[in-house]
Amino acid sequence: DAGVIQSPRHEVTEMGQEVTLRCKPISGHDYLFWYRQTMMRGLELLIYFNNNVPIDDSGMPEDRFSAKMPNASFSTLKIQPSEPRDSAVYFCASSLYGGGYEQYFGPGTRLTVT
């Protein structure tokens, strides 16, 4: 298996623009997690899905952030409009049995908002 795939790997955009991050989880994994990592806040869970259904979005910072999982092999995290403070590395992770078990992380998307 290719592991968790994320695209793009790097994104540079101007403030106010829409940003869409993409993730393909490992086939057969029922759980998908979106994290954000910054020096100041560390690794934060934004939202997670179980069987394509959002379960907990309490970590989503603002209404500017939204996430979808239209099918078992694809998820998106959208920021609209983007702001400089959204600059971070965004990780997608998937798990077979849920968060209490091993999670497999993608390589991350480094987002820079100028």
Add this chain to the structure above:
Amino acid sequence: SQQGEEDPQALSIQEGENATMNCSYKTSINNLQWYRQNSGRGLVHLILIRSNEREKHSGRLRVTLDTSKKSSSLLITASRAADTASYFCATDTGGGNKLTFGTGTQLKVEL
């Protein structure tokens, strides 16, 4: 504040030495996991220890868990330059299938 906090924040050792890093957490847990993150990469799972276990080994890794003190330690024996990375503990508190990650320890192993 973080559920898990690692100590020390940074650690520098010579190749061949042992590295010990600690994790403290606040609430009761179902299990605790350790992950490694190489610079610019995603996190990689190292080991999982359940709340009813006290010690676990995997290769050069040894993890202990003391639920009475709400703490865990990760020992890497005979360290190598390739072990240079950040190490994070993550706890499953049973509150909904998610993990809470600690602040991380940056380990540097010098030749």
